[in-house]
Amino acid sequence: MLCLISRSAEESSISSAALNSSPISRRSVASSSPSLTAQMPRDVAATVRAVLLVTIAMNTLFFPYQHMLPVFARDVLRVGPEWLGALVAADGLGALLGALAIASRRGFLPHGRLFALSVLVAPFLLLAFTSLRWPWACLPVLVVIGAAESGFAAMQSTMVLLSAPEASRGRAMGILSACIGTQPAGTLWIGFLATGIGVPAAMAINGVAALVAMLPVAWPLVRRGRV
Numbered sequence: 184m185l186c187l188i189s190r191s192a193e194e195s196s197i198s199s200a201a202l203n204s205s206p207i208s209r210r211s212v213a214s215s216s217p218s219l220t221a222q223m224p225r226d227v228a229a230t231v232r233a234v235l236l237v238t239i240a241m242n243t244l245f246f247p248y249q250h251m252l253p254v255f256a257r258d259v260l261r262v263g264p265e266w267l268g269a270l271v272a273a274d275g276l277g278a279l280l281g282a283l284a285i286a287s288r289r290g291f292l293p294h295g296r297l298f299a300l301s302v303l304v305a306p307f308l309l310l311a312f313t314s315l316r317w318p319w320a321c322l323p324v325l326v327v328i329g330a331a332e333s334g335f336a337a338m339q340s341t342m343v344l345l346s347a348p349e350a351s352r353g354r355a356m357g358i359l360s361a362c363i364g365t366q367p368a369g370t371l372w373i374g375f376l377a378t379g380i381g382v383p384a385a386m387a388i389n390g391v392a393a394l395v396a397m398l399p400v401a402w403p404l405v406r407r408g409r410v
Contacts, residue, residue, distance in 0.1 A: 186259045186268035188193060194278070206230075210309065212250050213355070215279065224358055227346045228346075229261060229403075230295060230346055230404065231342070231343060231346045231347070231355070232400075233345040233401065233403070233404055234298070234339050234342050234343055234359075235359065235362050236396075236397075236400050237298075237302050237335075237339075237356065237397050237400060238339055238359065238362040238402055239362045239364060239365050240393050240396040240397045241335060241393065241397070242362065242363055242364075242366040242369060242394065243365050243366065243368055243369030243372070244369055244390075244392050244393035245302075245309065245374070245389065245390065245393045246332075246366055246369065246388045247311075247366065247369040247370045247373040248309055248373070248386045248389065248390075249271075249274070250370050250373070250374075251373060251374075251377060251382050251386060252270055252271060253267055253387065254265065254377065254382050255270075255272060255382045255386070256318075258317050258381075259316065259382060259383055260316065260317075260321070260380060262318050263304065266318050267379055269276060269318070269322060270318075270322070270325055271323060273321070273322045273325035273326050273329065274325045274328060274329040274332075275325075275329060276326055276327070276329060277325060277326035277327060277328060277329020277330040277331075277332070277333070278329040278330065278332055278333040278336075279329075279333075280326070280330055280333075281330035281331070281332070281334055281337075282333045282337060282400070284330075285297075285333065285334065285337050285366025292339050294345070295338075295342065295405070296337050296404065297334050298334065298335060298338035298339065298342060298401075298403050299402065299404035299405045300334070300405065301331045301332070301333075301334030301335040301399040302331075302335050302337065302401050303330060303394065303398065303401055303402070303405075304331050304391045305331040305332065305393075306390040306391070306394040306397075307390075307394070308324055308327055308328045308331065309328065309387075309389075309390040309393075310360060310387055310391070311324055311326075312324045312325065312328065312372050312386070313383040313384075313386045313387045313390070314383075316334060327399050335356075339359065340359065343355050343359050344356070344358065344367060359388070369389075373386070375384050376388065376389075
């Protein structure tokens with residue numbers, strides 16, 4: 184029995200020694216996975232960082248307005264469920280029209296410029312929406328907001344996929360999904376803010392904050408144009 188134990192221990196130590204001396208093992212242990220942007224040219228890496236930062240800002244500061252639409256319809260516009268449905272549908276219609284416009288475009292498409300203009304125009308539209316008190320006037324504004332959201336959503340994935348090396352595209356989309364997943368924090372924030380100062384003011388503050396946060400990183404993409 185002791186002989187078997189000794190032999191087993193000897194074989195185990197030999198296997199460990201062989202594994203540690205293996206070139207493949209040394210490379211896998213010694214090499215650490217580089218960051219995503221480290222694998223890209225400097226200007227492309229800057230573009231990807233800008234997209235990720237803008238995605239966080241949009242999801243924490245801009246998109247939470249959608250969760251406040253029921254309260255806005257009830258307390259500000261003084262309308263019922265049918266108008267709430269119309270407001271949400273207007274936003275969705277704008278997103279659909281924007282997506283169709285992008286899909287129907289042939290030839291050159293300035294990804295960076297379209298992305299940046301979409302995210303910079305959207306906060307201004309949100310500010311305009313918060314000042315309205317007539318339901319019919321809210322509908323066209325929400326249609327245009329939806330179109331801007333569509334431009335942002337389509338271009339964020341496109342720019343990340345075009346920029347990332349082929350072997351890292353899954354990793355890049357995982358990071359992008361994590362940035363999109365920050366929206367619950369923004370929803371919680373706007374809920375507390377609206378409780379204290381009201382829904383229109385909370386939406387307006389979020390819109391201004393989103394614009395201030397995104398302008399420094401999005402504006403260079405307007406000049407850079409395509410990825």
